[in-house]
Amino acid sequence: MSKQNSYKDLPVPEFVRIREHLKGKLHPMRYEHTLGVSYTCIALAMRYGYDLQKAEMAGLLHDCAKRYDEAAIIKKCRSKGIELTENELNAPATIHAKLGAWMAEHKYGIDDPEILQAIACHTTGKPAMGLLDKILYIADYIEPRRDRAPRLPEIRKLAFEDLDEALYQIMKGILGYLEESGAYIDDMTRVAFEYCDAERMRRMEEAVTQMGSLADLKEEISQNDTGKQNGKNRRKSTGRQKRRRYQNH
Template sequence: MGTFDFAAAMEKLKAALKPERYEHSLGVMETAGEMAARFGMDVEQARVAGILHDCAKNIAQEEAYQLCDKYGVALDEVSRQSFGLVHQYLGAALARAEYGIEDEEILSAIRCHTTGKADMGPLDKVLYLADFTEPNRDKEPFTGLAELRALCKTDLDAAMRYALEISIKSIVDRGRMMHMDTVHAWNWFLTKKR
């Protein structure tokens, strides 16, 4: 990928996001970069995905749907019913349209950082896990955070299985709809384990 202007992106994001969401994005950027370095991946690519992953998070629902229409982002019924999922799809479109990202691996990682998906690539996994484990998560820790962080240091696939288990349990416990991409991710990682 070409040189990314982190300073310009961070300035734009700071204006677009709530302060706690901006801090979270910085944490994800750093955590994704550290994980990429640990596993011999492209650190800048991971940091770009990390800083941009929630670029659509604080957009109001009506505006988000208008932007989805504008950028041709198709939303399935579960995403429409669970608005919290929309930002991953719209975020990938905005990363391309407003931040000039053409790297398909970065766009894929942003597009699946909340639900996961089958056949996740290394950057998809790193962003999903960095979003789950970045340092600001200590403010509202969840059961299994320490164990997940430990797995993130040694085995991305084992960490993904554990993160998906935590996520699925949370979705079920809260009586929420589960996106089929999450189901497909879970099944894919179970099959991959064998």
């Protein structure tokens, strides 16, 4: 490699600097999880046609606030003027998403609203999630280091076949786990699932309607084809009758 093309002479991309910074701030396993989520975000972005760099950045920074414990996260939110509801305080494990979005903007200089929104809702989801919201939420669940969630092989495969159905199945599983374990369920987690469930029903109804429309169209085409064939048969029959009359004369 010539000197002018040496890697040491190239500018360091922002995501590389952020990655190195996170490596020094996060617990090693949290950092490994972060990389797994980031790479999975990229893969899902490739599959569904989303911006790869934005997906990667959302994955890198989604847990940037996890360098702190829950008590410290709450304290920092209050010191930064980040509003916390009583409901959120009852589910403190979700709050790092809010602080993480703040840190992504003010500590790491991210000003893209889609990235910040995806980070802010990656623990609970929300109604009407955008594509990056869904990608990050799902990547956080299926990334390669995850090994305890039920049905992971099935969900991982589904994520690359039907993103919305994967989102629904993950939310349903998380809500069911929280209910069975008696854990507190924050309002946003429940509202997000109810919205997702309603959207799933709407898609199913549209599919049924579309199938009905296709069936009607096929029937119409079949009837037209039958009519055309009958017309051909009638013309053939008439032709044969004329030929027989001609022969008789």
